Amino acid sequence: MRTTQDAIRHLERISVYLEVKGENPFKINAFRKAANILEAAEHDFMDIEDFTEMKGIGKGTAAVLEEFRTTGTSTALSELEQEVPEGLIALLKIPGLGGKKLAKLHDVGVIDADSFAEKLEDGTVEAMPGFGKKTVEKYVKALETFETRPERLPYGVMRKIVSELEQTLTAFEGIIRFAVGGSFRRSEETCKDLDFILSTDQAEVVKGQLLELEQIDEIIAAGETKVSVVLKRDTNYIAVDFRLVDDAAFASTLHHFTGSKDHNVRMRQLAKERGESISEYGVETKDGLFQPQTEDELFARYDLPFIPPELRSGRHEFEQDLSRLITEKNIQADVHMHTTWSDGTLSVEELVDACAARGYSWMAITDHSQYMKFVNGLTIDRLRKQRVEIEAARKKHPDMTILCGVEMDILPDGSLDYEDEFLQEMDYVIASIHSKFDQTETEIMQRLENACRNPYVSLIAHPTGRIIGRREGYAVNVDRLIELAAETGTALEMNANPARFDLTAASLAKAKAAGVKIMINTDTHRPEMLEDMKLGVLHARKAYLEPTDVINTWTAQEARAFFDRKRLGVD
DNA sequence: GCCGTTTTCGGCCCGACTGTTTTCAGTCG
Numbered sequence: 001m002r003t004t005q006d007a008i009r010h011l012e013r014i015s016v017y018l019e020v021k022g023e024n025p026f027k028i029n030a031f032r033k034a035a036n037i038l039e040a041a042e043h044d045f046m047d048i049e050d051f052t053e054m055k056g057i058g059k060g061t062a063a064v065l066e067e068f069r070t071t072g073t074s075t076a077l078s079e080l081e082q083e084v085p086e087g088l089i090a091l092l093k094i095p096g097l098g099g100k101k102l103a104k105l106h107d108v109g110v111i112d113a114d115s116f117a118e119k120l121e122d123g124t125v126e127a128m129p130g131f132g133k134k135t136v137e138k139y140v141k142a143l144e145t146f147e148t149r150p151e152r153l154p155y156g157v158m159r160k161i162v163s164e165l166e167q168t169l170t171a172f173e174g175i176i177r178f179a180v181g182g183s184f185r186r187s188e189e190t191c192k193d194l195d196f197i198l199s200t201d202q203a204e205v206v207k208g209q210l211l212e213l214e215q216i217d218e219i220i221a222a223g224e225t226k227v228s229v230v231l232k233r234d235t236n237y238i239a240v241d242f243r244l245v246d247d248a249a250f251a252s253t254l255h256h257f258t259g260s261k262d263h264n265v266r267m268r269q270l271a272k273e274r275g276e277s278i279s280e281y282g283v284e285t286k287d288g289l290f291q292p293q294t295e296d297e298l299f300a301r302y303d304l305p306f307i308p309p310e311l312r313s314g315r316h317e318f319e320q321d322l323s324r325l326i327t328e329k330n331i332q333a334d335v336h337m338h339t340t341w342s343d344g345t346l347s348v349e350e351l352v353d354a355c356a357a358r359g360y361s362w363m364a365i366t367d368h369s370q371y372m373k374f375v376n377g378l379t380i381d382r383l384r385k386q387r388v389e390i391e392a393a394r395k396k397h398p399d400m401t402i403l404c405g406v407e408m409d410i411l412p413d414g415s416l417d418y419e420d421e422f423l424q425e426m427d428y429v430i431a432s433i434h435s436k437f438d439q440t441e442t443e444i445m446q447r448l449e450n451a452c453r454n455p456y457v458s459l460i461a462h463p464t465g466r467i468i469g470r471r472e473g474y475a476v477n478v479d480r481l482i483e484l485a486a487e488t489g490t491a492l493e494m495n496a497n498p499a500r501f502d503l504t505a506a507s508l509a510k511a512k513a514a515g516v517k518i519m520i521n522t523d524t525h526r527p528e529m530l531e532d533m534k535l536g537v538l539h540a541r542k543a544y545l546e547p548t549d550v551i552n553t554w555t556a557q558e559a560r561a562f563f564d565r566k567r568l569g570v571d
Numbered sequence: 572g573c574c575g576t577t578t579t580c581g582g583c584c585c586g587a588c589t590g591t592t593t594t595c596a597g598t599c600g
Contacts, residue, residue, distance in 0.1 A: 026583055030572035058573045096589080098598050132591055195600085223588050241600080261600075268584045279585055
């Protein structure tokens, strides 16, 4: 059985190999586009009868896909692999080194980083047409840190840098307005770099200040409209592009550099159909240049509603009804939070106060269970004692429904941390894995299945266990977990912590299609983490979730009815 | 590689920056 993801990876691999061969960029793009089409397709790749019926996939790609479907590989890729050394592919990551130049380097015997270093040193590269002294110096420097710096940084890391830079820019002289664009504005899980759009009528003044920023490790470019630097913060190297534009072009430029690339392509096609042309400076029309004051104006010109940044993937945002999507206003509760009883920093009372201040109508206290000794997990006895405090908080906040909950560990042997006899005393039970991440998929799935099949378990929290940029998570088969959740009436979590962000948007969409209910939770341990709810909602929107899909947009009564259906075995 | 009645060939989204050139190719977003 081959999955859609396998097919997508296969096509992407072909396009990378073609790139390193220095092939026609449009041919390279055709495979990449086909991969995107498969990803956005309604049907599973194994169920598609005729690939050529999909717009953007022609005879060539269809043949590759057919062959891949039956054999698990394709002649096209095998031939490329024969032709192009594997080690060459990684060199694409070096800035200033693209397919054309790599193909030339391959001709003189470069096959990987080591042979590249040799040819740089012995003068071969510098003597080649199109290469020069400066280029060689740049490559030598890049090779020093080659594959030692992570290519993308987690959103949570970028967030700190962004707010620092925003403060700095606010104090700058000569800036009219500024905003961050790029993958950060689209709230992607990870970002390769940061894009700031600055409007100014004193570009030279602003440029001068930018080049004086603290902790610049490297200046990549310093042109009239673009200043590009690498900043060093702690142990991280962050590439930041600053675009300097006239204020009249601000909205267009912001839209352009918010992307995604595929979104922009679609927008430009729309423009082209009307004989217009969109650039970062505005729209070239029959009556001259139209410069929208806001992004709304730009979208409105093509009869589109404002498309929020997090949806600009270039895949579904032009067809879907965006007005029905979940928003932060729909959220009525946070139902995965820790207090000082285990490893949180807020007391029960403080946490309830904070949730009330956010306007929630219900919530759940869910400290760790007894297995988690190192975070002071709660024994049965302590959970019962905690209820006294929760009871006091209920008196203080009569309008707030507070569920006595627990985040219960699924133990390495697959059993649960408490017996059912005790669990039935709890209002609400989360199950999650915090141990033995190195188990096989079979073992992990057995643990998750046991949890799903327990009538008192209402939610599986952070279902993949990943910490973005630090660890992969355990060997979960998400498709199977979604099946189990659907079958047992168990909800799955969208963990709003930017270090976790699981499930991914793609998995959330699958869960929705399978009828699985989602809970968006902050997993709060410190007060500021309550704010992450908005990030969780943005990710849910990427999967086009609506309030009906998300339990914590419901009332407490509706949610309890959902939990009870599983507890009482009612269908 | 994909597409299409103004097309089966010649486009394919657009523009800036750098370095190597001597008017432009390659890379990048």
